[in-house]
Amino acid sequence: MTVTAEILAVGDELVHGALLDTNSKWIAGELEAIGLVVRRFTVAGDDPEQLRIVFAEACARADVVVATGGLGPTLDDRTRDVVAGLLGGPLWFDEPSWDHLCGWLRQRGRPVPDSNRRQAMLPPGAVPLANPVGTAPGFRVQAGLAQLFVLPGVPREMQVMLQGHVLPFVAAMPGLTPTAQLCLRVLGPSEALLGERIEPFMAPGRNPAVGITASGGLLTVRIVATAATRADAHSACAATAGELRPLLGDWLFAEGTAELPEIVVQRLARAGATLAVAESCTGGTIAARLVDIAGVSSVFRGGVVAYSNDSKRELLGVPAALLDTHGAVSEPVAAAMAQGARERFGADVAIATTGIAGPDGGSAQKPVGTVCFALARAAGVRAWTVRIPDLGRSFVRDRAVFEIWRALLREPLDA
Amino acid sequence: MTVTAEILAVGDELVHGALLDTNSKWIAGELEAIGLVVRRFTVAGDDPEQLRIVFAEACARADVVVATGGLGPTLDDRTRDVVAGLLGGPLWFDEPSWDHLCGWLRQRGRPVPDSNRRQAMLPPGAVPLANPVGTAPGFRVQAGLAQLFVLPGVPREMQVMLQGHVLPFVAAMPGLTPTAQLCLRVLGPSEALLGERIEPFMAPGRNPAVGITASGGLLTVRIVATAATRADAHSACAATAGELRPLLGDWLFAEGTAELPEIVVQRLARAGATLAVAESCTGGTIAARLVDIAGVSSVFRGGVVAYSNDSKRELLGVPAALLDTHGAVSEPVAAAMAQGARERFGADVAIATTGIAGPDGGSAQKPVGTVCFALARAAGVRAWTVRIPDLGRSFVRDRAVFEIWRALLREPLDA
Numbered sequence: 001m002t003v004t005a006e007i008l009a010v011g012d013e014l015v016h017g018a019l020l021d022t023n024s025k026w027i028a029g030e031l032e033a034i035g036l037v038v039r040r041f042t043v044a045g046d047d048p049e050q051l052r053i054v055f056a057e058a059c060a061r062a063d064v065v066v067a068t069g070g071l072g073p074t075l076d077d078r079t080r081d082v083v084a085g086l087l088g089g090p091l092w093f094d095e096p097s098w099d100h101l102c103g104w105l106r107q108r109g110r111p112v113p114d115s116n117r118r119q120a121m122l123p124p125g126a127v128p129l130a131n132p133v134g135t136a137p138g139f140r141v142q143a144g145l146a147q148l149f150v151l152p153g154v155p156r157e158m159q160v161m162l163q164g165h166v167l168p169f170v171a172a173m174p175g176l177t178p179t180a181q182l183c184l185r186v187l188g189p190s191e192a193l194l195g196e197r198i199e200p201f202m203a204p205g206r207n208p209a210v211g212i213t214a215s216g217g218l219l220t221v222r223i224v225a226t227a228a229t230r231a232d233a234h235s236a237c238a239a240t241a242g243e244l245r246p247l248l249g250d251w252l253f254a255e256g257t258a259e260l261p262e263i264v265v266q267r268l269a270r271a272g273a274t275l276a277v278a279e280s281c282t283g284g285t286i287a288a289r290l291v292d293i294a295g296v297s298s299v300f301r302g303g304v305v306a307y308s309n310d311s312k313r314e315l316l317g318v319p320a321a322l323l324d325t326h327g328a329v330s331e332p333v334a335a336a337m338a339q340g341a342r343e344r345f346g347a348d349v350a351i352a353t354t355g356i357a358g359p360d361g362g363s364a365q366k367p368v369g370t371v372c373f374a375l376a377r378a379a380g381v382r383a384w385t386v387r388i389p390d391l392g393r394s395f396v397r398d399r400a401v402f403e404i405w406r407a408l409l410r411e412p413l414d415a
Numbered sequence: 416m417t418v419t420a421e422i423l424a425v426g427d428e429l430v431h432g433a434l435l436d437t438n439s440k441w442i443a444g445e446l447e448a449i450g451l452v453v454r455r456f457t458v459a460g461d462d463p464e465q466l467r468i469v470f471a472e473a474c475a476r477a478d479v480v481v482a483t484g485g486l487g488p489t490l491d492d493r494t495r496d497v498v499a500g501l502l503g504g505p506l507w508f509d510e511p512s513w514d515h516l517c518g519w520l521r522q523r524g525r526p527v528p529d530s531n532r533r534q535a536m537l538p539p540g541a542v543p544l545a546n547p548v549g550t551a552p553g554f555r556v557q558a559g560l561a562q563l564f565v566l567p568g569v570p571r572e573m574q575v576m577l578q579g580h581v582l583p584f585v586a587a588m589p590g591l592t593p594t595a596q597l598c599l600r601v602l603g604p605s606e607a608l609l610g611e612r613i614e615p616f617m618a619p620g621r622n623p624a625v626g627i628t629a630s631g632g633l634l635t636v637r638i639v640a641t642a643a644t645r646a647d648a649h650s651a652c653a654a655t656a657g658e659l660r661p662l663l664g665d666w667l668f669a670e671g672t673a674e675l676p677e678i679v680v681q682r683l684a685r686a687g688a689t690l691a692v693a694e695s696c697t698g699g700t701i702a703a704r705l706v707d708i709a710g711v712s713s714v715f716r717g718g719v720v721a722y723s724n725d726s727k728r729e730l731l732g733v734p735a736a737l738l739d740t741h742g743a744v745s746e747p748v749a750a751a752m753a754q755g756a757r758e759r760f761g762a763d764v765a766i767a768t769t770g771i772a773g774p775d776g777g778s779a780q781k782p783v784g785t786v787c788f789a790l791a792r793a794a795g796v797r798a799w800t801v802r803i804p805d806l807g808r809s810f811v812r813d814r815a816v817f818e819i820w821r822a823l824l825r826e827p828l829d830a
Contacts, residue, residue: 283706291698
């Protein structure tokens, strides 16, 4: 027995390609973690006829439906009306929700436009879900055989309300499938080669199920088990991981779902090493990803975005002679940038990137996509070049950032 | 008459919340731009039964269906089989696709695993769509009354193939609705207040349609018109924009779909001003967004990510006395950081951020979310503080980045 779920995201801006739906993915992860089986996401526009069909179909198929969007105060926010139409009754005005909404706006010194009254209307039989970080309440209502939850589309509000209202309610439903997952992170083979190596584990219907996700040059082997209890599911995942590790050998570089920068920071912290960065074509992306990690200040000293030759000289002490002789995009300059950052930030380890992201700036000897890297330690500095395919500025930049994570995972860090 | 489209994204990792679907949004934008009306996205897992239903339903509803994912070489890649089942015939082996695939792998010095043979199999009646930047061909096939296009899920491959194969084919279909859009960018009011101001324009069924998207503190008024010709649609959008501008007044800060950083760079370029950045809690995010913009090197000199007090002193020349007296998160230190960056990078304008992103580091006087900003010009430096709500490290950082864009859009830049 399983409890199935579907996720709906409502909004013209989504379905016409103006805004990216990140809510559905997040909700799916949270529901799966407590044992629901998510079958489908549907993203639809604000057209009431289309929306009514989408809601009706989802509520006919799944045990739990979580919908986001269309709860704003403006005329194109129609979710409340559509659900009321589906249930065949009128919207009703919820005084407590209105009081909260007025209080919220007044506390911020903002006027209370009449249009906001719309946000305190609920479909027949709906239970309001309080919004502690915004104006619009969500609601929960039985729609056919499904429990339908409707939340605001603003990610922050949706997340707080899913965790505060939806997950506790759903976690108490009978029939949840105890689930566990375990991820093995792989660096080295192509997806096809990895798939061949672990093929027997990927047969359909296997429990634990094993799948491969390729994302940004990185491969993740995702093991998902269902069992009678959460503990049994964990054990099953662990057993499968035990069988997979010998097959992966050196390809395996980490376990868990942490992003690459976090795995790098963990490695540096374990080695008691501090890091500084000297970025040119990666523009601060490496520093920005590091600073995203809570507690990184014990590892990360800082960095320079040396986007011009002047700044490479002034901020990092790269000798003018090197720049003149070899050019900014060269291994000697990358090495000097890394050494300069290491000294100026007093770090154990420093990395540097300097390259041609495009579309302009390429030449015959140094085409667009040529990026030089360096890693400086007390023992010395190593510099190398990668010819990244010219598949656009963002691609070159992202591939260069990935090369730094790869180097910081694989290169020796000790003095 | 309209040509409707639906978009499918296939993959367990998507529907179980492990990976974010960015393809569907991108495809929707491209299809809408040539006049299709996108009705729905569906994201489904790899289960063959579920997938068959999803494909069958979409092909029964829409004129054009674009599906991504499930074309890899491993056992969990089932799209080819599902479509063949839907069409009621066997897969067939396409020799030219196989030759391309082998050549692609050999050229990269990689082995050709047998599992890749799967990728050269096509459903009955399907026309292969060559993949110039990867191994798996896509395909086009008539499925019921729909033209079904299936592309790889790897974003880069999908984008090249959509533009190379799908858009030209679809652009030639009869009945496309000439469409145009125009965006007005608004900074100032809440979404509700803006919605009240322009309410008559947002009535359902209006052509041009007017909608409001709220994203990252920014509001976009999106005007979309359909008409007999593209030129007429453009005129209709322009006419509506003409009626809206007086209603928006000072709230209107830009037009078009450029992201904020690009609008900022355009403003700086028009003023002939160069920029340097001194970032602490924003960690390089501002620099990274700027470097994303082609041609930014004429405006952006570079930046420092001064993540420690030492680096604020060493790299930016912030006096130790200021740090001791006021602390790193203070207006005097922010001002000194901006002035230091301005001098060291030889820029006309410099900005600085220094704050407490959390979860640690807060105090009674300076709770988590306290961020100090500064903008330095030849005429002097202005520093100010914003108390950002503590809604997580990423939220504080993003709000701080947004505050810098706002300042660079609204503050005077001249000497």
